[in-house]
Amino acid sequence: MTENIERKERKNPFFEPYNTPHDTVPFDRIRLEDFEEAFIEGIRRDNEQIEKTINNPDKPTFDNTIINGDDDKEGYYDLLSRVSNVFFNLLSAETNDKMNELAQKIQPMLTQHANDVRLNKKLFERVRHVHRFHRILTKEEKQLLNDNYDGFVRSGALLSDEDKEKLRKLTEEASMLSLQFSQNLLKENKAYKLHITDEQQLEGLPETAREAAAATAKEQGLEGWVFTLDYPSYSPFMTYAANRELRQQMYMARNTECTHDNAENNIEICKRLINLRREIAQLLGYKTYAEYVLKKRMAGTAKNVYRLLYELIDAYKPTAIKEVKAIERMAQETQGRKFKLMPWDFGYYAHKLQLKKFNIDSEMLRPYFELSNVIKGVFGLATKLYGITFKENKDIPVYHPDVKAYEVFDKDGSYLAVFYADFYPRKGKQGGAWMTEFQGQWIDRKGVNVRPHVSVVMNLTKPTDTKPALLTLGEVETFLHEFGHSLHGMFANTRFESLSGTNVMWDFVELPSQFMENYSVQKEFLRTFAFHYKTGEVIPDDLIDRIVKSRNFNVAYACLRQVSFGLLDMAYYTKRKPFDEDLIKFEKEAWKDAMVTEQLPNTCMTVQFSHIMAGGYAAGYYSYKWAEVLDADAFSVFKRHGIFDQKTAQRFRDTILSRGGTEHPMALFKAFKGKDPSIKALLQRNGIRVENRIK
Numbered sequence: 114m115t116e117n118i119e120r121k122e123r124k125n126p127f128f129e130p131y132n133t134p135h136d137t138v139p140f141d142r143i144r145l146e147d148f149e150e151a152f153i154e155g156i157r158r159d160n161e162q163i164e165k166t167i168n169n170p171d172k173p174t175f176d177n178t179i180i181n182g183d184d185d186k187e188g189y190y191d192l193l194s195r196v197s198n199v200f201f202n203l204l205s206a207e208t209n210d211k212m213n214e215l216a217q218k219i220q221p222m223l224t225q226h227a228n229d230v231r232l233n234k235k236l237f238e239r240v241r242h243v244h245r246f247h248r249i250l251t252k253e254e255k256q257l258l259n260d261n262y263d264g265f266v267r268s269g270a271l272l273s274d275e276d277k278e279k280l281r282k283l284t285e286e287a288s289m290l291s292l293q294f295s296q297n298l299l300k301e302n303k304a305y306k307l308h309i310t311d312e313q314q315l316e317g318l319p320e321t322a323r324e325a326a327a328a329t330a331k332e333q334g335l336e337g338w339v340f341t342l343d344y345p346s347y348s349p350f351m352t353y354a355a356n357r358e359l360r361q362q363m364y365m366a367r368n369t370e371c372t373h374d375n376a377e378n379n380i381e382i383c384k385r386l387i388n389l390r391r392e393i394a395q396l397l398g399y400k401t402y403a404e405y406v407l408k409k410r411m412a413g414t415a416k417n418v419y420r421l422l423y424e425l426i427d428a429y430k431p432t433a434i435k436e437v438k439a440i441e442r443m444a445q446e447t448q449g450r451k452f453k454l455m456p457w458d459f460g461y462y463a464h465k466l467q468l469k470k471f472n473i474d475s476e477m478l479r480p481y482f483e484l485s486n487v488i489k490g491v492f493g494l495a496t497k498l499y500g501i502t503f504k505e506n507k508d509i510p511v512y513h514p515d516v517k518a519y520e521v522f523d524k525d526g527s528y529l530a531v532f533y534a535d536f537y538p539r540k541g542k543q544g545g546a547w548m549t550e551f552q553g554q555w556i557d558r559k560g561v562n563v564r565p566h567v568s569v570v571m572n573l574t575k576p577t578d579t580k581p582a583l584l585t586l587g588e589v590e591t592f593l594h595e596f597g598h599s600l601h602g603m604f605a606n607t608r609f610e611s612l613s614g615t616n617v618m619w620d621f622v623e624l625p626s627q628f629m630e631n632y633s634v635q636k637e638f639l640r641t642f643a644f645h646y647k648t649g650e651v652i653p654d655d656l657i658d659r660i661v662k663s664r665n666f667n668v669a670y671a672c673l674r675q676v677s678f679g680l681l682d683m684a685y686y687t688k689r690k691p692f693d694e695d696l697i698k699f700e701k702e703a704w705k706d707a708m709v710t711e712q713l714p715n716t717c718m719t720v721q722f723s724h725i726m727a728g729g730y731a732a733g734y735y736s737y738k739w740a741e742v743l744d745a746d747a748f749s750v751f752k753r754h755g756i757f758d759q760k761t762a763q764r765f766r767d768t769i770l771s772r773g774g775t776e777h778p779m780a781l782f783k784a785f786k787g788k789d790p791s792i793k794a795l796l797q798r799n800g801i802r803v804e805n806r807i808k
Contacts, residue, residue: 127151127196133510135520135531137566138199138551140512145211148200152219155193156226163236173239175247175254179261180609197223198551205295205549206570207512208541213296217289224288228281231268240265253775257609260774263409269397280396287389290382291727297377298721299543301370302342304377307350307363310337317355319476322346324577342367343538344545345574345588351460352475364457368716372697379720380696386726387685387692402686406732411620411739411778415687418735422679424792425672425738426707428801432669433709440466440667456710463667471663475585477656482589483646484536484573484582490642491596494632497641498762500524501603503532515539521603530554530603533568536582537575545723546571546591548598548615548626555610565614567602569595581646586660590633597629598622604770613773619733621778623740624747625770631748634664635756665800670709672738672799677707679735681718682725686732696720743782745795750786 126142128151133139169177204216230236244262269280308330309315315323315338325346326338333339340346340363347367354360371379394405403415412418441454443466454462468474492503502522509518515537521530533551538544552566571591576582584592598615601622605614615622632638636657643652684703685692692699697717705712724730747765754761768785782790796802 125150134508137509137531140510151196155196159193167235173242175243178239178243179258202549205543220288220292224285231265232277237265237270253608256775283389283393290386294379294382295727297371297379301377305342305366307340314356317353322349328577344572352464360457371720372717383719391688401689403732410618422676425676429669429672433673436667436670437709467666471659473659473663478586479583480645481643481652482584486642486644487589493641497757530564531566535570536573538572546595548595550602553610554605554613556608565602565605567599569599590630593629593633594626597626601625601770604766605773606771607773607775612775617774618778620736620739623737624743627740627744628747634661668799673707675738677704680704680707682734742792742795743790745798746790749794
């Protein structure tokens with residue numbers, strides 16, 4: 114009886130004020146069944162408001178047509194956006210079979226609704242009228258208007274009724290396949306484990322890797338050690354394990370994910386997604402999907418993307434070939450001249466060469482990178498640069514015990530944002546690292562600046578029974594990278610949410626994140642937090658010097674690896690005709706110009722390449738290298754004035770971090786730097802000398 118009463122009286126948390134600190138998501142009150150109900154009601158409210166807009170007898174204006182749905186968060190947008198933000202963030206960070214099943218049901222509803230909005234003739238006619246005839250607008254208002262109009266056109270508003278139906282079917286299928294791709298990859302990744310019971314097979318592995326593997330085995334009720342394909346487990350194994358056969362087994366497991374003859378095979382899904390996107394672009398009047406995407410990017414054209422990628426190949430490939438040969442020689446010193454270096458040997462012997470040349474490896478650094486100290490260091494860097502401070506608030510609900518929630522305060526002490534940090538890998542969590550938002554920033558009609566709730570999700574080394582979480586330098590860089598994205602979100606200060614924070618062109622969005630990575634090898638920064646977790650000793654200058662000297666170890670190889678992914682991405686999305694080729698063979702051919710190591714015939718990156726298949730980077734993976742040119746150039750300004758110079762940091766905040774997508778990114782960059790970006794700073798940072806320059 115009590116249960117029935119509770120069921121009747123209980124309200125869906127999405128339907129009422131959260132009544133939590135800063136109106137944060139009440140994860141502790143949300144149930145699975147709340148999502149579908151909230152999505153359905155959110156769509157209903159959305160449609161109701163759209164009907165009011167299109168039936169408004171007044172002449173269409175910017176105020177009653179465009180901002181009617183962008184800054185009125187008390188209206189129809191609120192419910193749909195708040196439930197979407199929670200559901201899809203959890204789908205990546207804390208999912209389960211029931212949530213995955215619900216996603217299969219929800220995704221078609223949302224895609225259909227998005228199509229209903231963008232293909233609504235009456236709504237588009239009002240938008241088009243405002244686009245032609247409007248009052249004098251501010252820069253931000255004009256940007257919002259142009260984005261709205263372009264959004265309709267790029268979504269098929271100008272198509273015939275017949276073609277609109279074709280587009281609707283194509284986008285709905287693509288949406289579902291992207292979801293299926295991600296779910297397959299997660300299942301395949303979490304299904305694999307290397308279970309070891311013979312301690313001799315652990316030869317070469319450091320204590321941290323052994324303890325982590327023992328803890329994983331214990332969690333699974335097994336004796337011995339368990340290694341997984343999650344990065345904190347996989348990477349140390351490939352770097353240190355002396356057992357070559359087991360390295361090969363791990364490598365092949367990771368690099369053949371979603372290629373097997375089972376329900377998680379992604380090959381046909383990828384082929385269909387490539388074709389669907391080409392068909393969508395061509396239906397909209399573009400020759401290729403890349404042409405469609407790049408019209409709204411800094412690069413502008415595929416020609417400009419290829420120009421960047423091949424200039425990088427020309428600049429870095431000679432050095433990369435030398436790097437690979439040096440590693441091969443290192444292997445042959447111990448294994449004999451006939452030893453053939455294979456992909457599963459690369460990390461192992463690269464580590465040995467790095468140790469020989471610089472007397473440094475990631476395990477030497479781990480004791481100085483205890484996670485709680487790293488958190489203090491990263492937060493402290495933001496304080497030094499921008500004056501902001503962080504305070505953990507345990508009253509803010511979180512969706513998993515691993516997650517920490519912080520209040521962020523500006524330099525004047527005012528509330529700035531909520532920051533969530535989710536550190537460790539687990540069963541229901543996608544691999545990799547990303548920044549996202551549970552609430553964006555905007556200024557409402559009453560002038561209230563609604564502050565953002567941002568989240569950083571990572572897969573860092575977990576603590577063990579005997580040690581706290583001790584990170585590698587690479588993991589520190591990952592933290593800095595995602596934290597840079599979060600600063601972009603936290604500093605957002607625009608009128609409209611759709612233009613705030615990270616809502617910028619995708620080949621600009623990586624600038625704030627990659628910019629922060631520069632600090633990972635700065636002595637002045639490392640000495641603020643890198644204390645030995647046992648002794649409290651600050652990281653020695655000699656060790657920092659070795660870090661700096663080794664920074665460019667295999668830098669050319671790493672560059673070409675990124676370039677190869679960019680080439681692969683562009684090869685798929687510059688196709689003008691139906692893609693019906695052997696996916697694996699096509700992949701090998703597409704990126705061969707950037708390859709300096711042997712490719713294996715049965716491995717495949719595409720089927721696990723979430724960025725370009727399910728993550729929004731289709732025809733945009735080059736963005737990382739594009740933004741790297743920008744970040745090196747921007748950091749050169751800090752190096753001239755001092756890496757903690759607050760005036761320079763304030764200018765970076767004012768011209769880039771707080772402006773979101775209110776202006777073209779090149780205008781924002783030039784407002785900070787004073788001139789166009791140049792590749793010179795990147796080449797200097799990497800120690801690469803070439804005659805050619807990107808102009």
